[in-house]
Amino acid sequence: MPDLLLELFSEEIPARMQARASADLKRLVTEGVVSRGLTYAHAEAFATPRRLALALAGLADHAPTTREERKGPRVDAPEKAIEGFLRSTGLAREDLSVRDDKKGQVYFAEIVRPGRPAAEIVAEVVEEVVRTFPWPKSMRWGNGSLRWVRPLHSILCLLSSEAGAEAVPLKIDGIAAGKVTRGHRFMAPEPFAVQDFEDYRAKLDRAFVLLDPADRAEKILHDATQLAFAQGLELVEDKGLLAEVAGLVEWPVVLMGRIEERFLDLPPEVLRTSMKEHQKFLSVRDPKDGRIVAYVVVANRDTHDNGATILAGNARVLAARLSDAVFFWENDLRTPLAAMTEKLGHVTFHNKLGTQGEQIKRIAELARDLAPKLGTDPDLAERAALLAKADLASEMVYEFPELQGVMGRYYALRAGEDAGVAEAAAEHYSPLGPSDATPRAPLSVAVALADKIDRLTAFWAIDEKPTGSRDPFALRRAALGVIRLVLENGLRLRLSELLAQGYPGAEPEDLMSFFADRLAVHLRDQGVRHDVIRACFELGGQDDLVLLVARVEALQTFLGSEDGANLLAGYKRAVNILEQEERKDGVEYSLDPHVELAETEAERALFTALDDATRQLAPALAAEDFGAAMAGLAGLRAPIDAFFETTVVNSDKPLVRRNRLCLLNRIRKVMNQVAIFSVIEG
Template structure:
């Protein structure tokens, strides 16, 4: 029994592709080995920004000769099926097969083979056929990978397996941390590999990088009376941006803390990939956590200073946009929507608002909401699309409108409708509950579906670039969660109604199987889609 160690060292792999690549590579190899040896494979995959790989603890050094019984077609199967099975195994007569339990079986003789030779062939096949969602060619080479490959390491039982992929041949040499400790490291086992890389400041396991980040954060903020905001996805993402994490704490200029919380979160989290902190009252703290891949000669101060300058520039822009946007009221921006295209075959957002207003007014009559209030709110729900803030940070549409509406003196109900009319966008989003928000959310989604279906844009297979399934499920959730007695049949195209009913059937099946988290009474949406008498 011998150990197998395999690594592919490359240019930086996107953070969301690292675990996919390492796990897929390990699964492809381990599954095949378990089939061949009838032996449980024990090992582990690992990844960093510049390497993916795995090790397997013990594989027999020889694949023993054996006979494998392959079941074929039924004895009474059509002749062409039987002939096809014979041809597959280079046979000519059914007499060469064994009859068993009403089926033909072929006893395939597997010759004994050296595992070293077997692994050589298997690894080359797996690497050559590896299914990256997106891959690239580089230089004049004909091979493809997620990013250009620098080297391959492959060691089995202390011996190099010279796996070849294009111009690259595997060795027992890997590389230390990029730009810092790129010395060549020779290894003959996994323990030697891991130990030597740790000395070269490379931590190959994501979980250990995450634990290191958490531990360093605790030490850094011990005297600040703040705590790190738990963010599983962001923590895993920043751990995938470094081979060995160094944590530093930066400070946010107090003047920027007056900006809306969502502006700070969007800038720090989504654009700068900073972990955030909060005070005891759950308000954002004026600090941010930097996870760096390098330690400079003067410690982390250079890293902190550089990141604070970048953040100050970004937040200064946000502050400027906020000031410029609030020089005019949100209602005064409505006419500018004529220049913002919703879809080139449908028209502008100004045109869409006219359609939303018609639907919203019809819904208002059923829910007994003041018509003038509805008409006024429809003029505001998309007006923040023309603001500088949303142009810079598109993730804030609706949220920016909420703050600007309040600053303009609009009621909280109107401001909330601007922010909430996009909901729900995903399964974890809440469902709107106030009548005005309900009207705006339903009208927006119904108009989107009607307009897209009218020009022939419908979801196909797994493709849904305009999120029309999400809009349909949003309508279902809003009506059912609020138990609304509405009639919306006259407001929707017949193909849109059928599309929504298809979603209802899927939800019914999932709820019946206990798979759906919504657990809503779907009778309300069915009632809403019945033709008025």
């Protein structure tokens, strides 16, 4: 079985596109060869700035001949139907056979697809993949019709086996496939031939190209960490930037420079953001005080002066960038926070919802109302909300929008505001996603809740709700933020009351349903079953999220036990019989059953068990002790099982039958005090 090696060599591929492109190459080629009858054992794809590569091991050397039998239209069918069937099969009418079928005589086609050699199939697949590759952006060059992310220079495509390696006969827009590739653009530009993937990878290493992006990232991380450690410093972790930098170089050479003293008073976040966004530098900090004091440059080549010229050039560009940052910082510090906030009164938040200034006033009022419930000072909560978004009018945040909130904290502290007010400015946007930290300080929580509730209710009021994958105002994220703020801080708040304090005109039921969906998604990610969530939510009035989640977790634990699983089965049996008989009789059996009409010991024991469960459930639910409530239900398992084993519900005595159906209804009523068990999947 041969191995396939494919390399598409081009001008520089943007780093952000490389991971997706290598995955697409692997997917498209493997799907293409498999759909044409070839099998393979293993596939691996790689990307560097100048090449996409794919190695397919254990490829079948020949696709087998296949035969497919396809049923067609009846012999007396309209001529157009028969012609369409012939076109789909590629056969002539005389090639069809006629067989008897239930509905008369029917045409059958036997389609034979002769086997083909792997080289022919690979050539066909590669050309199709190259011509239809799903780049986010692509270009044409010269006079050809081919589109690629950047001009495509060469194609290496070979099949190798113990007998040797053969280039696949393939030509795309004048580019003929061969066995030749090139190494590093500057350090090893001469072409060289390869025999198989191992030979390819080894020769690339010698030609100063690390093929695997994971290897490049590992080398950068190792060398940068060692450089920093040697100077008593530490590298600031940034996995996203590390992956991006690994996509910018084929032969990473790590260099470290020092930030000039005149820039060290800038906030570390400003230094990190400026170096990351403008120059793709990794930041290095002093572990003693956390200040960013140095940076790592990843060059794409070794130089005779060990990178001194590269560092000097980067230092000049960095100095210009940081000079701009100092200018923004100093200008912002001279502007009072109140003046920044006042500017937002002239900035539109949404054309149907007024200005950002009006939004801030709404948030401040709501934060003030929430403060006592969260155990914090209303005046401070209002002050924090009024200043939390002030930095949106700052020059620094205009330049670096990702620093919103972060800069607000610095400006508030420099202005002498309360430390809690400053912290609320930094934290009120959080949590931004499932892995983002949730604020814990009551003041920050009050402003964060107010911000998200205002956003949700305001956009709900103007009917700008998420639809499908479309959520331009990040309302799903806002709802998840409210849920996490409430749950992770153990806040005993009524969600319906919170929403009622938001923007007037929102549909409360619709918005509560939206929150229920978001809660289900949040809990499902934590391993909670969706039907268990629904069983508790459908009790109604479940807008105390802390209490609801406690009930859900207790119910899921109970259902995972033998008693819980068996009791659920007994409940469903009871309810199925009850609903079936109610439909048949056209009545509801909702009256209280009478124990004096019981005829069997098991029947009387079930009455007693339901009485006992009722007595246990009332105080347990009142005390919010759902574990005790589940224990009360567990006592019903054996009596229900015994009842169905010994007692016929549909007695031939009408009075006894009706009483037993009412007894089944009582099982439902008692258990539905804890959750609506009927929606739980059996």
